[in-house]
Amino acid sequence: MLCRARKKDVDYVFYELTRSICPECRRVIDAHILLRDNKVYMRKRCPEHGTFEGLVYSDAKAYMENARFNKPGTIPLAFSTEIQHGCPYDCGLCPDHQQHACLGIIEVNSACNMDCPLCFADAGAGFNLTLEEVEGILDHLVETEGNPEVVQFSGGEPSIHPQIIEMMWAAKKRNIRHVMLNTNGKRIADDDAFLQQLSELHPSVYFQFDGFEAETYRIIRGEPDILPQKLRALDRLAEIGANVVLVPAIDRYVNLHEVGAIVEFGMKHPAVRGINFQPAFQSGRHGEHDPMQRLTIPDILRALEEQTSGTLMVSDFVPVPCCFPTCNSVTYVLNDGDTVLPMTRILNVEDYLDYITNRAVPDLSEEVKLSLEGLWSSSAVPGSDKAAQQFALSCAACELPDGLDLGTFAQNIFMIMLQDFMDPWTFNQKNLMKCCKEILLPDGKQIPFCAYNNVGYREQARLQLQARERERNKARRAGIPYAPAPLTFTFEQKQQNDVIQVMPPGKGLAHEPRA
Known part of the structure; x- marks a missing residue:
C-alpha cells in the first residue's frame, strides 16, 4: 500500500510583511511579522548574515486590536528633505513620512558625567552644539510646526553643556x-x-x-550608590516647584520587579507628575541580550497590575494614537493622596480614540475627543496648565464619583506612560513612518528617533558635528570667519537581486564597489 506523507502546519500565523534592517549590516530587508503562542515576533533574512528573529510584542491579541487606535497623521507645514532612496534613507522629514513632530529632541552634546553600560546615545566625548546652532534648529522647528508643543533638550547629559540655560530660554522666547x-x-x-x-x-x-x-544601578548605570544623589535632586526640584517625569529603563532580568514601587514612590513625591517606563532596547551601548526575551509593553503592564494589587490594571491603559499604537500606551489617574482612580474607569476613552470603528459615529463630542487626543499624545506634559484644561474638558463627560469635583480631578492628575523604542532586531519601517518623536539637527533635518539610533544617522552626525567643532575652534584661534558645511548622510549602495540596498558605512559589512 502506498503511504502518503502528511502535510504539516507551521507553528505560527503569518500576519504581515514589512521592511526592516539586518542587525549586522543594517541593509534594508523584508521582514515577516509572525503570531505564535499569543506573542508577536519578527523574522527576517539577510542574504549575507542569515536569519534573525526577535520578540516584538508579548500580547498578539492586543497587538492586532490596537490597530483601531491608529489616528490619521498630521502633516507638517513644510518638509525638509526630498524622496530619493526611500524610507529610511531620506530623513527628514521627507514627504513619505506620515506624521509631524509631536516631540522635538535636541541633543546639545554627546558628553556625559556618567558612563552607563546601557546608553542608546553611546554618550562620550564628541561635540557641543553652539547656541547659534540651537537657535537655528528652533527656528526651523517653528517653520515646520507653526506652534511647537514640546522641545526636549537631551544629550549626552545636557545639564553639563555650558550654554544649556541660554538654549532653553531660546526655546521659551519662541x-x-x-x-x-x-x-x-x-x-x-x-x-x-x-x-x-x-x-x-x-x-x-x-x-x-x-x-x-x-544592583539595578550597578547593572544599568554602572554606579550602585547613586540613588541618594538622585533622591536629593528630586527633593531639590520639589523645592523650586518643578514638574518631573520619572524615566525608568526597565530590563526583564534587572528591575522589572521594581515597577510597582516606582509608581508608589512617584505618586507620593511632590515633584513627580508622571512616569514614562521604557523597556530596555538594544541600540547604541548595551550588554549581551537575547532578542527572543526582550521586554515589551504588555510585560510591564502585567507587572504593574500584579505589583500594585490591581490599583492599576492592564485595561486602564490605552495606546497613544499619534504614533503607531504599539509604540506607546498611557493612562492618567486621580491621585489626591487618598484615592488612585484611573480616568479610563470613569470615561470610556476608547469611544473617542477608536479611529476605525467609530469614524462614522456622529454623536461623539468633538470637544471631548480633541481634549483626549491632547492627553493621549507624545506631546502631553503632565503637570502643565494645558493638561489640566484638557482634563477638565474631557471629564465634562465623566460620571465622577460622589464627593469628587472636576477641579480636584484636573489638578491631581498623574500620568503613567510606557514607551517602547525599536532596535535593529525589531526595526519596522511601518512604525517608523508614523514616528512623531524627531531628533532635530543643525541645518534643518528632523530624523525619527528610531531611524537616528538604528540606521546609521547617529554615527555620521556625531563625526560631522565633532569635525565642525574642531574647525570652528581652529577658525576662532586664527581670527577668521567660519561657515560650516551642511550635514550630509550618505549610505553605500549595493545591488542585491535587482534591488538597491542602502547601507551605512562601517556597520559590520566590508565595503564593496558601487553597482
Whole structure:
C-alpha cells in the first residue's frame, strides 16, 4: 500500500510583511511579522548574515486590536528633505513620512558625567552644539510646526553643556509651549546656582530613575550608590516647584520587579507628575541580550497590575494614537493622596480614540475627543496648565464619583506612560513612518528617533558635528570667519537581486564597489 506523507502546519500565523534592517549590516530587508503562542515576533533574512528573529510584542491579541487606535497623521507645514532612496534613507522629514513632530529632541552634546553600560546615545566625548546652532534648529522647528508643543533638550547629559540655560530660554522666547530637560540629576543635586537658574526658567524635567536597588544601578548605570544623589535632586526640584517625569529603563532580568514601587514612590513625591517606563532596547551601548526575551509593553503592564494589587490594571491603559499604537500606551489617574482612580474607569476613552470603528459615529463630542487626543499624545506634559484644561474638558463627560469635583480631578492628575523604542532586531519601517518623536539637527533635518539610533544617522552626525567643532575652534584661534558645511548622510549602495540596498558605512559589512 502506498503511504502518503502528511502535510504539516507551521507553528505560527503569518500576519504581515514589512521592511526592516539586518542587525549586522543594517541593509534594508523584508521582514515577516509572525503570531505564535499569543506573542508577536519578527523574522527576517539577510542574504549575507542569515536569519534573525526577535520578540516584538508579548500580547498578539492586543497587538492586532490596537490597530483601531491608529489616528490619521498630521502633516507638517513644510518638509525638509526630498524622496530619493526611500524610507529610511531620506530623513527628514521627507514627504513619505506620515506624521509631524509631536516631540522635538535636541541633543546639545554627546558628553556625559556618567558612563552607563546601557546608553542608546553611546554618550562620550564628541561635540557641543553652539547656541547659534540651537537657535537655528528652533527656528526651523517653528517653520515646520507653526506652534511647537514640546522641545526636549537631551544629550549626552545636557545639564553639563555650558550654554544649556541660554538654549532653553531660546526655546521659551519662541513660544514653544513646553521646554523639557532630559537629565540624570547629578548637577541638580549638587549645583545651587544651576538649581536657581532652573527655578527661574521653570522647565519640565525628564528624570532618569531606574528603581531603588543598588544592583539595578550597578547593572544599568554602572554606579550602585547613586540613588541618594538622585533622591536629593528630586527633593531639590520639589523645592523650586518643578514638574518631573520619572524615566525608568526597565530590563526583564534587572528591575522589572521594581515597577510597582516606582509608581508608589512617584505618586507620593511632590515633584513627580508622571512616569514614562521604557523597556530596555538594544541600540547604541548595551550588554549581551537575547532578542527572543526582550521586554515589551504588555510585560510591564502585567507587572504593574500584579505589583500594585490591581490599583492599576492592564485595561486602564490605552495606546497613544499619534504614533503607531504599539509604540506607546498611557493612562492618567486621580491621585489626591487618598484615592488612585484611573480616568479610563470613569470615561470610556476608547469611544473617542477608536479611529476605525467609530469614524462614522456622529454623536461623539468633538470637544471631548480633541481634549483626549491632547492627553493621549507624545506631546502631553503632565503637570502643565494645558493638561489640566484638557482634563477638565474631557471629564465634562465623566460620571465622577460622589464627593469628587472636576477641579480636584484636573489638578491631581498623574500620568503613567510606557514607551517602547525599536532596535535593529525589531526595526519596522511601518512604525517608523508614523514616528512623531524627531531628533532635530543643525541645518534643518528632523530624523525619527528610531531611524537616528538604528540606521546609521547617529554615527555620521556625531563625526560631522565633532569635525565642525574642531574647525570652528581652529577658525576662532586664527581670527577668521567660519561657515560650516551642511550635514550630509550618505549610505553605500549595493545591488542585491535587482534591488538597491542602502547601507551605512562601517556597520559590520566590508565595503564593496558601487553597482
